Amino acid sequence: xxxxxxxxxxxxxxxxxxxxxxxxxxxxxxxxxxxxxxxxxxxxxxxxxxxxxxxxxxxxxxxxxxxxxxxxxxxxxxxxxxxxxxxxxxxxxxxxxxxxxxxxxxxxxxxxxxxxxxxxxxxxxxxxxxxxxxxxxxxxxxxxxxxxxxxxxxxxxxxxxxxxxxxxxxxxxxxxxxxxxxxxxxxxxxxxxxxxxxxxxxxxxxxxxxxxxxxxxxxxxxxxxxxxxxxxxxxxxxxxxxxxxxxxxxxxxxxxxxxxxxxxxxxxxxxxxxxxxxxxxxxxxxxxxxxxxxxxxxxxxxxxxxxxxxxxxxxxxxxxxxxxxxxxxxxxxxxxxxxxxxxxxxxxxxxxxxxxxxxxxxxxxxxxxxxxxxxxxxxxxxxxxxxxxxxxxxxxxxxxxxxxxxxxxxxxxxxxxxxxxxxxxxxxxxxxxxxxxxxxxxxxxxxxxxxxxxxxxxxxxxxxxxxxxxxxxxxxxxxxxxxxxxxxxxxxxxxxxxxxxxxxxxxxxxxxxxxxxxxxxxxxxxxxxxxxxxxxxxxxxxxxxxxxxxxxxxxxxxxxxxxxxxxxxxxxxxxxxxxxxxxxxxxxxxxxxxxxxxxxxxxxxxxxxxxxxxxxxxxxxxxxxxxxxxxxxxxxxxxxxxxxxxxxxxxxxxxxxxxxxxxxxxxxx
Numbered sequence: 001x002x003x004x005x006x007x008x009x010x011x012x013x014x015x016x017x018x019x020x021x022x023x024x025x026x027x028x029x030x031x032x033x034x035x036x037x038x039x040x041x042x043x044x045x046x047x048x049x050x051x052x053x054x055x056x057x058x059x060x061x062x063x064x065x066x067x068x069x070x071x072x073x074x075x076x077x078x079x080x081x082x083x084x085x086x087x088x089x090x091x092x093x094x095x096x097x098x099x100x101x102x103x104x105x106x107x108x109x110x111x112x113x114x115x116x117x118x119x120x121x122x123x124x125x126x127x128x129x130x131x132x133x134x135x136x137x138x139x140x141x142x143x144x145x146x147x148x149x150x151x152x153x154x155x156x157x158x159x160x161x162x163x164x165x166x167x168x169x170x171x172x173x174x175x176x177x178x179x180x181x182x183x184x185x186x187x188x189x190x191x192x193x194x195x196x197x198x199x200x201x202x203x204x205x206x207x208x209x210x211x212x213x214x215x216x217x218x219x220x221x222x223x224x225x226x227x228x229x230x231x232x233x234x235x236x237x238x239x240x241x242x243x244x245x246x247x248x249x250x251x252x253x254x255x256x257x258x259x260x261x262x263x264x265x266x267x268x269x270x271x272x273x274x275x276x277x278x279x280x281x282x283x284x285x286x287x288x289x290x291x292x293x294x295x296x297x298x299x300x301x302x303x304x305x306x307x308x309x310x311x312x313x314x315x316x317x318x319x320x321x322x323x324x325x326x327x328x329x330x331x332x333x334x335x336x337x338x339x340x341x342x343x344x345x346x347x348x349x350x351x352x353x354x355x356x357x358x359x360x361x362x363x364x365x366x367x368x369x370x371x372x373x374x375x376x377x378x379x380x381x382x383x384x385x386x387x388x389x390x391x392x393x394x395x396x397x398x399x400x401x402x403x404x405x406x407x408x409x410x411x412x413x414x415x416x417x418x419x420x421x422x423x424x425x426x427x428x429x430x431x432x433x434x435x436x437x438x439x440x441x442x443x444x445x446x447x448x449x450x451x452x453x454x455x456x457x458x459x460x461x462x463x464x465x466x467x468x469x470x471x472x473x474x475x476x477x478x479x480x481x482x483x484x485x486x487x488x489x490x491x492x493x494x495x496x497x498x499x500x501x502x503x504x505x506x507x508x509x510x511x512x513x514x515x516x517x518x519x520x521x522x523x524x525x526x527x528x529x530x531x532x533x534x535x536x537x538x539x540x541x542x543x544x545x546x547x548x549x550x551x552x553x554x555x556x557x558x559x560x561x562x563x564x565x566x567x568x569x570x571x572x573x574x575x576x577x578x579x580x581x582x583x584x585x586x587x588x589x590x591x592x593x594x595x596x597x598x599x600x601x602x603x604x605x606x607x608x609x610x611x612x613x614x615x616x617x618x619x620x621x622x623x624x625x626x627x628x629x630x631x632x633x634x635x636x637x638x639x640x641x642x643x644x645x646x647x648x649x650x651x652x653x654x655x656x657x658x659x660x661x662x663x664x665x666x667x668x669x
Contacts, residue, residue: 044117044178048209050226054250054279056210058122058181061388063357064274065122065282066338067100068093068320069255072108073291075299075323086112089288090119092325097338097420102254102284105130105187107170116179123179124212124254124284127170127198129163129186154192154215163194164201171205182227184212184254191215191224199224214254222247227281231255235269242277253283260318261492261623263330265602268337275342275355285334290323290624291316298668299323299624314492317624328621329597332606339421343411348398350411350425352384353391361386364420367412368396370427373403374592374611381414401429405592405636408609424608431648437553439527449522449529456556462522465531465548466578472556472642480581484535486544486573487512489628489663500571502664503538510570511537513664518542527551543570574628577652586641587616589655593635598654604633616657626666630654 032039047059055062070089072079081089086109093101101121106128116123135141135151153159167185174180183206185198191213199211214229222228228241228251241251257264264285274280292299302311317323321331341361342353350368354361367381378397386392401407407429413421443450448468449460459469466482490498498504502513514537521532529550534542544564551559564576594604595612598621619630631654638645638653645653656663 041176042114042117043176046178048181050210050250051278054248056181056250056281058357061357062278063122063281064271064355065100065252065284066098066271067102067122067124067282067284068098068334069102069104069284069287070108071104071287071289071291073289073323075292075294078293083111087115088325090115090121092321093121093288094119095418096320096327096331096335097340098334099338100124100282100284102126102184104255104284104287107174110173113174113177113179117177121179122181123177124182124184125170125174125177125180126184126212127166127186129166129189131189152190152192154190154194157193160194160197163198167198167202168205171202175206180209182210182212185215185225187214189215191219191221196224210250212252212254222249226250227252229254232258235266235273238270238273238280239277242273242280247279249279250281251279252281255286256283257285257334258318258493259285259287259320259330259334260315261625261627262328262598262621262629263491263493263603264320264334265493265600267330267334268605269602271337285320287318287320289319289321289325291319292323292624294323300668301624314625317492322622323624328623329599329603329606332597333603334606336422336605339413341411341413341421341423343423343425345396345409345425348396350394350396350409351391352386352394352411354384354386354388356388358388360388361413363415365414367414368394369410370396370398370407371410371610372401372407372429373405398427401427402432403429404432406609410608422608437555437557440552440554440556442524442527442529442552444524449524451552453554453556458552458558460529460550463519464517465519465522465533470643475642476583477586477641477643478580479583483579484517484546484577485512485515485579485660486535486576487515487660488575489626489660490574491627492623492625494574497571501574506539509537510543511540512543512574513661514538541567543567543573544576582641587655587657589614589638589640591632591635591639591653592637593632593650595632598630599633600631600652601633609634614655616655619655620657622669624669626658626663626669628654628663630656 030041032041049057049060051057051062056065072081074081074085099122101116102124103126105126107125113123131153134153154163171183183202185195195213195215199213202211210226212227212229213225214231216222216224217229226249228247228249230251230253232255233253241247256270257267267285270283274282292301301314301317302308303313320334321327340354340356342355344351352366361384365381366384369379370377384392396409407427409425409427411423412419440451440453447462449462451458455473457471458467460466461468461481464481464483467478468481470477487501490501500509502509503511515535516538517533517535519531519533523530531548533546533548535544536542544566546562546564549561566573590611590613592611594607594609597607599607621629623629631652633652634650635653636647636650640655
């Protein structure tokens with residue numbers, strides 16, 4: 001009303017009801033004052049709920065949690081972060097479209113929570129209970145959370161007070177921070193009677209928030225908490241749970257898309273599922289930043305320090321950003337997965353969907369352009385007056401494009417010259433075909449096939465089944481024979497499969513890192529080189545049998561046609577393709593494919609298809625532990641030195657200063 005006294009009285013009632021404020025609170029200054037101590041308090045009003053569709057509601061609006069798990073970690077100070085570093089982390093999260101933080105696995109400093117309130121984040125505040133150490137007292141124990149084992153403190157009444165005390169301490173300390181929308185009972189500590197007491201106390205103390213307990217879901221007693229929480233399910237499993245009618249609560253992936261090293265893959269596709277099903281409310285990628293301590297320029301991890309008796313090597317180097325907070329391809333992939341628009345294109349119409357929950361797109365500029373073979377042929381920008389959770393359609397003027405590689409519509413959402421979102425859509429185009437060329441005349445002796453013409457001379461080995469010399473314009477293009485390979489340097493997330501790929505002991509693995517090639521036949525047939533061969537790891541049966549048909553044209557062009565049969569039962573191969581060893585000066589190249597960041601079949605939405613120039617220095621990615629890097633997915637053309645590689649279908653490539661074997665053996669950059 002208009003009565004100032006009534007407004008002041010109402011404000012006092014709200015404050016006392018929400019915060020339990022005593023007479024020591026000064027309403028004029030928002031401060032507690034007693035015995036010379038002053039504590040300021042900022043407050044916010046918001047409502048947390050669950051809809052009939054089991055959506056997460058904030059102020060009655062369904063929202064998705066685009067989250068990340070976060071530990072305290074500093075590149076030079078270990079677990080001690082300055083206030084500036086805390087704020088920098090949150091601002092970088094904003095740049096990556098993150099809206100949610102799980103405080104894994106302990107409550108943060110209050111300064112961090114104040115910043116979350118100020119900058120606008122949803123927080124899952126987790127108490128510091130993790131008891132893996134109890135079950136790991138015995139050797140050779142499988143990673144499981146078997147509460148029936150009797151090894152978990154949560155199952156013993158003797159530990160009840162310690163469990164409840166930590167929950168009480170967290171709730172009472174952080175109850176006044178509106179950014180907190182969930183209380184979490186801890187992490188990977190099984191689920192027993194003490195968790196039930198924690199949840200019971202929390203609900204009678206604060207019923208304005210949701211209670212999270214992933215261990216309850218893991219045990220099958222998921223109705224003890226308010227959300228069904230899950231770690232690292234497959235895409236298929238997530239969709240099955242979304243359609244499971246017995247789960248009558250929101251489904252939240254408290255950890256998913258493990259970002260260790262070259263990752264995370266599939267995060268974009270998880271978020272497509274989140275958008276498709278109302279009760280999938282989102283999740284938190286594991287985790288924010290690599291944990292290292294830099295000493296003399298070397299990023300060190302478990303086992304690198306004197307006196308360590310137990311450690312887990314580089315398993316804490318698992319961040320979606322590097323320790324210095326610079327971004328990697330996985331950072332941009334997560335940004336694309338979390339971005340506030342989704343677009344589709346069909347028959348000249350671009351559809352834009354506003355994924356924001358509370359923001360109109362009129363605060364941003366939508367830009368779109370058309371590229372043909374990487375060259376811009378049009379550029380437009382508009383401001384869309386588009387409410388949250390609604391869509392708009394834009395007519396796009398296109399042409400009949402004749403090109404060599406492709407034509408694409410690129411879409412960007414911008415604010416103050418900063419790119420917030422991007423997407424790309426393939427347009428209709430007609431490929432310009434090269435003029436037909438006749439086959440080059442071939443000659444041969446016992447060991448080699450030769451092909452020479454104007455400005456080229458090639459030497460093909462009958463013993464290795466591939467080229468030993470590619471001389472163009474008087475310059476040798478390769479430093480060693482071309483070969484077929486099926487191995488790449490494993491990534492950190494390949495830790496459980498690499499023993500099946502590479503030589504670890506004499507019993508397991510296909511030994512793909514120690515491959516022998518056998519050529520059964522190599523002959524000239526109808527003017528082409530025809531090879532029949534196989535590949536096998538040392539002391540193993542062949543994992544691949546292949547035929548290779550090589551056509552050398554009169555203009556020097558080489559056509560490869562490779563047909564391969566992989567042996568039944570072989571573990572999926574990390575790669576399959578040609579290895580070229582190049583001269584040292586061949587370090588600059590151009591390509592048409594996904595870039596400028598490294599890209600893979602499950603990690604390319606943060607990049608776009610275009611024409612790029614690069615070099616080996618730019619392509620190297622300084623993961624804490626060296627591994628596979630620099631791949632480019634969806635490539636149509638690669639030019640390096642005097643060689644150009646093209647395909648009507650896309651291929652993948654990487655160019656590196658380091659051999660696979662060197663990357664595989666290295667422990668540090």
